[in-house]
Amino acid sequence: MGDLHTPLQCKTKAEMIYSTLREAIVSGDLKPGERIVLRKVASELGVSAIPVREAVKILEAEGLIEVSAHSEVLVSKLSEKDFRQLSDIRVILEGHATFLATKNTNIKFLKDLENQINKMQTSIEKQDFRQYSKLNILFHQTIYENCDNDHLKKMISDLTARTDRARALFAYSPQRNTKSIADHNAIIRAIANGEAETAEKLMCQHQSEGLAIFMENFKFDNQ
Amino acid sequence: MGDLHTPLQCKTKAEMIYSTLREAIVSGDLKPGERIVLRKVASELGVSAIPVREAVKILEAEGLIEVSAHSEVLVSKLSEKDFRQLSDIRVILEGHATFLATKNTNIKFLKDLENQINKMQTSIEKQDFRQYSKLNILFHQTIYENCDNDHLKKMISDLTARTDRARALFAYSPQRNTKSIADHNAIIRAIANGEAETAEKLMCQHQSEGLAIFMENFKFDNQ
DNA sequence: CCTTAATAATATATTATATATTTCGACATT
DNA sequence: AATGTCGAAATATATAATATATTATTAAGG
Numbered sequence: 001m002g003d004l005h006t007p008l009q010c011k012t013k014a015e016m017i018y019s020t021l022r023e024a025i026v027s028g029d030l031k032p033g034e035r036i037v038l039r040k041v042a043s044e045l046g047v048s049a050i051p052v053r054e055a056v057k058i059l060e061a062e063g064l065i066e067v068s069a070h071s072e073v074l075v076s077k078l079s080e081k082d083f084r085q086l087s088d089i090r091v092i093l094e095g096h097a098t099f100l101a102t103k104n105t106n107i108k109f110l111k112d113l114e115n116q117i118n119k120m121q122t123s124i125e126k127q128d129f130r131q132y133s134k135l136n137i138l139f140h141q142t143i144y145e146n147c148d149n150d151h152l153k154k155m156i157s158d159l160t161a162r163t164d165r166a167r168a169l170f171a172y173s174p175q176r177n178t179k180s181i182a183d184h185n186a187i188i189r190a191i192a193n194g195e196a197e198t199a200e201k202l203m204c205q206h207q208s209e210g211l212a213i214f215m216e217n218f219k220f221d222n223q
Numbered sequence: 224m225g226d227l228h229t230p231l232q233c234k235t236k237a238e239m240i241y242s243t244l245r246e247a248i249v250s251g252d253l254k255p256g257e258r259i260v261l262r263k264v265a266s267e268l269g270v271s272a273i274p275v276r277e278a279v280k281i282l283e284a285e286g287l288i289e290v291s292a293h294s295e296v297l298v299s300k301l302s303e304k305d306f307r308q309l310s311d312i313r314v315i316l317e318g319h320a321t322f323l324a325t326k327n328t329n330i331k332f333l334k335d336l337e338n339q340i341n342k343m344q345t346s347i348e349k350q351d352f353r354q355y356s357k358l359n360i361l362f363h364q365t366i367y368e369n370c371d372n373d374h375l376k377k378m379i380s381d382l383t384a385r386t387d388r389a390r391a392l393f394a395y396s397p398q399r400n401t402k403s404i405a406d407h408n409a410i411i412r413a414i415a416n417g418e419a420e421t422a423e424k425l426m427c428q429h430q431s432e433g434l435a436i437f438m439e440n441f442k443f444d445n446q
Numbered sequence: 447c448c449t450t451a452a453t454a455a456t457a458t459a460t461t462a463t464a465t466a467t468t469t470c471g472a473c474a475t476t
Numbered sequence: 477a478a479t480g481t482c483g484a485a486a487t488a489t490a491t492a493a494t495a496t497a498t499t500a501t502t503a504a505g506g
Contacts, residue, residue, distance in 0.1 A: 011292040012489065014280070038457070048491050050273060053458085057237070057277045061284035063374075069234040070457050070498035085372045092319045093312070149308045151286075155378075235458065261488070271460050276489085293467035293488050 013047050017055035020045065025064050025075055026161045032077045036065065063162055076162075080220035083163060087211050090159040094140070095204035097156060098187070100147035102196035109146045113188050116142060120184070124177055132177060139184060143191070143203075167214060176213060180206070236270050240278035243268065248287050248298055249384045255300045259288065286385055299385075303443035306386060310434050313382040317363070318427035320379060321410070323370035325419035332369045336411050339365060343407070347400055355400060362407060366414070366426075390437060399436060403429070 021041070024030040042052045056073060059065040066076045078086075101109070116139045123131040144156050183206040190199035244264070247253040265275045279296055282288040289299050301309075324332070339362045346354040367379050406429040413422035 014489080015292075037455095049457090050276075050490065053273075054277055054280045054489095057280040058284045061281045067457085068499085069238075072499085073457080082374070085374045088372060089316070089319075089375050089378065092315060096312075096315045149311060151305070151308045152312050155312065237458080260486095272488095273459065277458095290488085291468085295468085296488080 012051070014051035014054040014058075017041070017045060017047065017052050018058050021055055021059060022062075022064065022161070025059070026165060028165060030075045032075050032165065034075045036073045036075065038073060062158060078162065078165060078220075080215075083220065084215070086159055086163050090156065090163060091204055091207045091211065093152060093156050093159065094144065094207055095200045097144040097147040097149070097152055098191070098203040099196045099200035100149055100152070101143050101145075102191045102194060102199045104146055104148050105191055105194065109142075110188075110192055112142055113139070113191065117181070117184055117188060121181060124174075124181065127174075129174075129177070136180070143187075167218075176210070180210070183209075235274070237274035237277040237281075240264070240268060240270065240275050241281050244278055244282060245285075245287065245384070248282070249388060251388060253298045255298050255388065257298045259296045259298065261296060285381060301385065301388060301443075303438075306443065307438070309382055309386050313379065313386060314427055314430045314434065316375060316379050316382065317367065317430055318423045320367040320370040320372070320375055321414070321426040322419045322423035323372055323375070324366050324368075325414045325417060325422045327369055327371050328414055328417065332365075333411075333415055335365055336362070336414070340404070340407055340411060344404060347397075347404065350397075352397075352400070359403070366410075390441075399433070403433070406432075 021030070021036070030036070036056070038049055038052050038056065042049045045052075056065055056067065060067050064076055066074050116135060120132055120135045120139065123129075123135060144153055147153065183202065187199055187202045187206065190196075190202055244253070244259070253259070259279070261272055261275050261279065265272045268275075279288055279290065283290050287299055289297050339358060343355055343358045343362065346352075346358060367376055370376065406425065410422055410425045410429065413419075413425055
């Protein structure tokens with residue numbers, strides 16, 4: 001297990017441990033199936049065992065950690081089945097968020113989307129796929145952020161945290177990126193035209209396709 | 224606060240406290256906004272403070288409890304906005320679960336639905352609205368249970384726990400029940416015919432209508 | 447080789463205690 | 477009278493030391 005670095009100060013120690021562990025899990029620093037020994041984490045982060053256990057409880061509720069009573073505490077493995085089920089939900093919710101965002105559109109929102117898609121075009125031309133990937137995530141986030149439903153945002157964010165652990169290191173092909181750009185343009189057009197149902201459908205299709213390509217190319221090794 | 228009764232034995236005390244508190248909150252025994260004093264719960268249930276706090280952390284992650292650091296622990300209030308947002312998501316997910324359940328249909332499933340709708344018809348004729356309400360919940364659960372996505376089931380169940388706190392005591396009108404029966408029949412037909420998109424759409428419409436009627440008649444008193 | 451008993455490791459739980467934060471009331475200031 | 481500050485009380489949060497429960501592992505015995 002790599003070193004855990006304690007981030008910005010939080011309200012309570014339990015929260016600090018929580019975000020530290022969560023970040024480590026989501027980033028892939030703590031690998032699926034890896035064991036978490038509470039007192040080690042405690043001493044490593046300079047706290048007692050209790051706040052660590054509270055943090056673990058939260059992460060368990062979020063599905064990022066699995067605890068069998070009195071036994072091991074493990075970073076959740078993400079089986080292919082889990083990934084498929086979670087991604088399926090995610091696509092639906094992202095589609096709905098796109099629908100709501102379209103209903104909630106405004107000038108600044110559209111401007112932001114245009115800017116981002118231009119940057120993405122540039123990064124493609126520069127063959128900077130890492131940058132493209134970052135911008136892609138940001139593009140989607142920008143859309144979902146514009147939907148007026150805080151709970152939906154949180155759910156998408158939580159689902160993303162769980163599913164992107166598998167996708168983190170997966171690079172799309174250039175062909176995929178070209179198609180992706182075209183999809184994004186179509187989505188923006190639909191949003192700009194206030195065609196909420198269309199935008200939703202396009203987003204679902206776009207994400208489903210990306211998902212299908214990922215699943216064809218990724219090897220799940222557990223369960 | 225009413226007496227908390229400790230339910231079936233659980234693997235850990237934290238889990239016991241968790242399900243005890245959750246049941247009390249969902250059932251309305253612990254009211255929204257009501258304060259939860261940890262050590263009182265601890266002594267009341269005959270445990271120390273730590274497992275109570277762990278339970279509280281889980282409930283906080285689920286949105287049923289709100290904690291401000293070093294300050295009060297409260298049963299979450301459900302503002303009208305929260306209710307609307309959560310219900311909106313719930314409708315989408317229930318629709319999708321109906322879609323998946325239709326894709327996953329089988330003889331027993333259809334038989335179960337038929338049986339339940341017959342019982343509901345009977346309870347309507349007997350004017351037993353309490354029974355009808357129970358059967359209604361069961362009917363919907365039966366559908367969602369038949370979708371092959373465990374995470375989706377859990378999400379719907381969690382959303383239901385949060386939103387039904389407000390709906391618990393709300394009785395539908397007889398007119399609504401008649402319409403409801405008709406809706407259910409249409410949904411079953413679509414499921415039986417394997418028309419997944421239709422079943423999804425009908426379920427969403429059905430739930431949205433019920434939601435709209437509820438919102439027209441219910442007074443939210445907070446926020 | 448399989449089963450069982452002992453052991454180690456660790457999660458879970460308790461108790462007592464200490465610290466931190468918010469809330470609220472008393473008192474003072476303006 | 478309104479406001480603001482201080483202090484006390486209540487309670488959440490955290491620690492430490494310790495005890496118990498459970499699982500996994502090892503060792504012993506059939």
